[in-house]
Structures are given as structure tokens and as C-alpha cells.
Amino acid sequence: MSAAAARGPRVTEAVVTPVAFPDPPLLNASGVHQPWALRTIVEIRTDEGLYGLGETYGDAAHLALVRRTAAALPGLDVFDLADAYRRTAAALDGAAASGDKHGLIGPATREKTLLQVYSPFEVACLDAQGKALGRPVSDLLGGRFRDEVPFSAYLFYKWAGHPGAAPDSFGEALDADGIVRQARAMTERYGFESIKLKGGTRAPEEEVAAVHALRAAFPTHELRLDPNAAWTVETSLQVATETRGLLEYLEDPAPGIDGMAAVARGAAMPLATNMCVVAFEHIAPAFTRNAVQVVLADHHYWGGLRRSLELAAICRTFGVGVSMHSNSHLGISLAAMVHLAGAVPVLDHALDTHTPWQDGTDIVEHPLTFHGGKVSVPTTPGLGVALDRDALARLHENYTRCGITERDDTTYMRRFVPDFTVGRAKW
Numbered sequence: 001m002s003a004a005a006a007r008g009p010r011v012t013e014a015v016v017t018p019v020a021f022p023d024p025p026l027l028n029a030s031g032v033h034q035p036w037a038l039r040t041i042v043e044i045r046t047d048e049g050l051y052g053l054g055e056t057y058g059d060a061a062h063l064a065l066v067r068r069t070a071a072a073l074p075g076l077d078v079f080d081l082a083d084a085y086r087r088t089a090a091a092l093d094g095a096a097a098s099g100d101k102h103g104l105i106g107p108a109t110r111e112k113t114l115l116q117v118y119s120p121f122e123v124a125c126l127d128a129q130g131k132a133l134g135r136p137v138s139d140l141l142g143g144r145f146r147d148e149v150p151f152s153a154y155l156f157y158k159w160a161g162h163p164g165a166a167p168d169s170f171g172e173a174l175d176a177d178g179i180v181r182q183a184r185a186m187t188e189r190y191g192f193e194s195i196k197l198k199g200g201t202r203a204p205e206e207e208v209a210a211v212h213a214l215r216a217a218f219p220t221h222e223l224r225l226d227p228n229a230a231w232t233v234e235t236s237l238q239v240a241t242e243t244r245g246l247l248e249y250l251e252d253p254a255p256g257i258d259g260m261a262a263v264a265r266g267a268a269m270p271l272a273t274n275m276c277v278v279a280f281e282h283i284a285p286a287f288t289r290n291a292v293q294v295v296l297a298d299h300h301y302w303g304g305l306r307r308s309l310e311l312a313a314i315c316r317t318f319g320v321g322v323s324m325h326s327n328s329h330l331g332i333s334l335a336a337m338v339h340l341a342g343a344v345p346v347l348d349h350a351l352d353t354h355t356p357w358q359d360g361t362d363i364v365e366h367p368l369t370f371h372g373g374k375v376s377v378p379t380t381p382g383l384g385v386a387l388d389r390d391a392l393a394r395l396h397e398n399y400t401r402c403g404i405t406e407r408d409d410t411t412y413m414r415r416f417v418p419d420f421t422v423g424r425a426k427w
């Protein structure tokens, strides 16, 4: 007698909702954050009454591809991720590479576009699988190597508020004193034990001074500096000399694998990247040249949680460390990051997160919370976060009203600083 083929919950509908939430004027090498950050929320519904959640970018071109894929998912068995991937690839057949305007996560390729579109559906399927089995997503990734995941305070130079609007609650930070103030507020509120400064917006010597001021104010915290490739190789080496002994790692000082390899040859500290190793095809050229010593994984563009685990395994094989990158995000992404980080066998560094900059705005009912700078890996089924449907409706309303359909830090900056130049190798 032959056994009946196993059958998992099938997708009946994949609902795609673009949302917007307030974002402070955070400065970076590409410009300044617009008043609204965009995300897309994916909800797959199944014939067993379960739903699974995913979260991804909200830019219009990406949203269109996510919608195309959602239309192709009814009938999918949520346990069949290979079929989810095939359906995504078929839905995107003929679509051009879809990048972003800010360029802060490296170049767009067709494969990266496919992995970016697939990612929220993979996460949503894993959420639904976990609910069907009564197991947390981290168990589906092989189990937890840690119960708590450490995060870092993500500091930005910033204006007091968006031009023409009232100052926000975070305050201005345009010099070393402002940055130290911001670090104190963030570490006191969240307990972070590591601090990342987003650079590439002031002259390098000012950012070096801010690192020294942070070290004086926080003698035991890990420190990182990330100018998003705003410096030449020469400037990067100069900064590396002036921050020697102060940094856990220096993140994307110079553009490209060649530039990073040249800096790595002369810098005492490890170099990290979320700009020159952003797809599997970059790994061999970067690792064989020892261009980077830490990769900031990000499931949103590495193709979901399981492919991010593959990335972590390759890094481990080559003795390259793993950290995690973040863009402005909501609580579904935070939960996915925490499950992934819980399941990575060797996690060398605290993760980035923009969560503090959301100031409590979310679309999940009980957002995960930080204690001592860490988030506990949820042990309830799936991702462990439930959709707050009222908040989803409110944030979707924001999206329809805000008039922003893509993240464009540069154009927004030029409204106020017309001669602003994007900072790749600018200094």
C-alpha cells in the first residue's frame, strides 16, 4: 500500500500592502531620509486558516514585482519553498533588475532583484509553516544557538527636524557632542552595548573626532563607523590610522572590492561590508582577496532566512565574520532578523537595527522589546508576532497620503542643499 503524499497548508491568497511611517531626517552619504519611510507588508493566507507574514522594501518598482509574485502564489504548499522560488522566478521572467536610488546596499542585478522579491514570501511561508507545526521559525532554521540576540545603537548625524516641520523628539546631532548625546539617549533607553555611527556625511576628521568622543564617553562599548564608501582608499587608510584600537570594525570605507582590498591591506581593524558583497557572485572575488573580514547579512536582499544561513556558512568556512545590516523597518522584519540571528551558529557581532528611529510605530500587536540591548528569540509558533490590522490600515493610509513612492535621499537633500553631491569616494 503506498502512503499518501504529504500535504501542507496551501496559499489561497497573498495580500500585499504598502505602508509608510514617520522617519526622522537621518543623514547619510546619499542624502537625507525623507519624512516617510516605506515598507511593503506581505500576508499569505492558507486553506487551513493560518496566515504568514513577510516585510520588504516599499519602492514602487519593487512593489510592482512583489504584487506580480503574489498573484502567482495561490495553490502553493507553504512547505514547498523550492516551488515558492520557482513561482517568483516565473513571475519575474523578463523583469529588469530593480535597484534603489540610494545605492547604499550595492548594485542591483537580476538575481539580487529576484532574491529581494522572493525574500518576504519565504519569510511568510516560514511563519505559516511554524504556525502549522507549532514551532518557532528558529526551529525551522535548525534550532537556536542563542536565546537572545544583541543589537547595536545605530547613530546618525541628523537635523533637528524635517525642514518646515517642528523639531522631532530625537534632537539635532551635527557634531561630536550631538552624537554623544544621541548615544547616551539610545543606550540608556535600550541598553545597547555596541554603537555604530553612520558616517560619510561630515568631513572625515569630524567623524574621527566623533569616534574619539564616543570612546571617551563609552570606554567599554564596541564602536563601528560606516561612511558608506564615501572615502578614497587614501582617506580610508588615514582614518584607519587615526581610529586604530578604537573600532570593532570599519564598515565600507571605500567603494568596491578593489578599494576595500586596498584598504584592508593597510588597516589594522577588520573591514565590514553591506555594499561590496551583496550577492553570492561577490563572495569569491572578495574573500579570495581578503577585501572584507565581516559581512553584514540582510535577509531582505540575500533571498530570505535560509539563504542567509547559507551565506553565514560560507563566511564561517572562510573565517569571515557575520553581522547584520538594517534599513528602516517594522516589527515583522525585526522578528525575522531575530530568528535568523538565533539560528546562525557563529554570530560575531551585534546586529544593526533602525527600530529606535521608529519611536514606537509598528504594525505588529506586541513588538519585540530590547532588554540590555538584546531581543529574546520568540519561542511561540512562527515568527511570534501578530499583525495589528488597525495599525496596518493606518500605515497604509499614510502611504496613500504621503506622496512618496520611492526612497530618494538624494533628491530630498537637494531640495535644501542644491549642490549636494553623493558621497562615493567623495573625500
Ligand SMILES: O=C([O-])C(=O)C[C@H](O)[C@@H](O)C(=O)[O-]
Residues within 6 Å of the ligand: 026, 027, 028, 102, 104, 105, 198, 226, 228, 274, 325, 326, 327, 328, 352
Ligand atoms: O549600513 C548601511 O550601510 C546602511 O544601513 C544603509 C542604510 O540605508 C542607512 O545608511 C540609512 O538608512 O540611511
Ligand SMILES: [Mg+2]
Residues within 6 Å of the ligand: 226, 228, 251, 252, 273, 274, 275, 325
Ligand atoms: Mg553599512
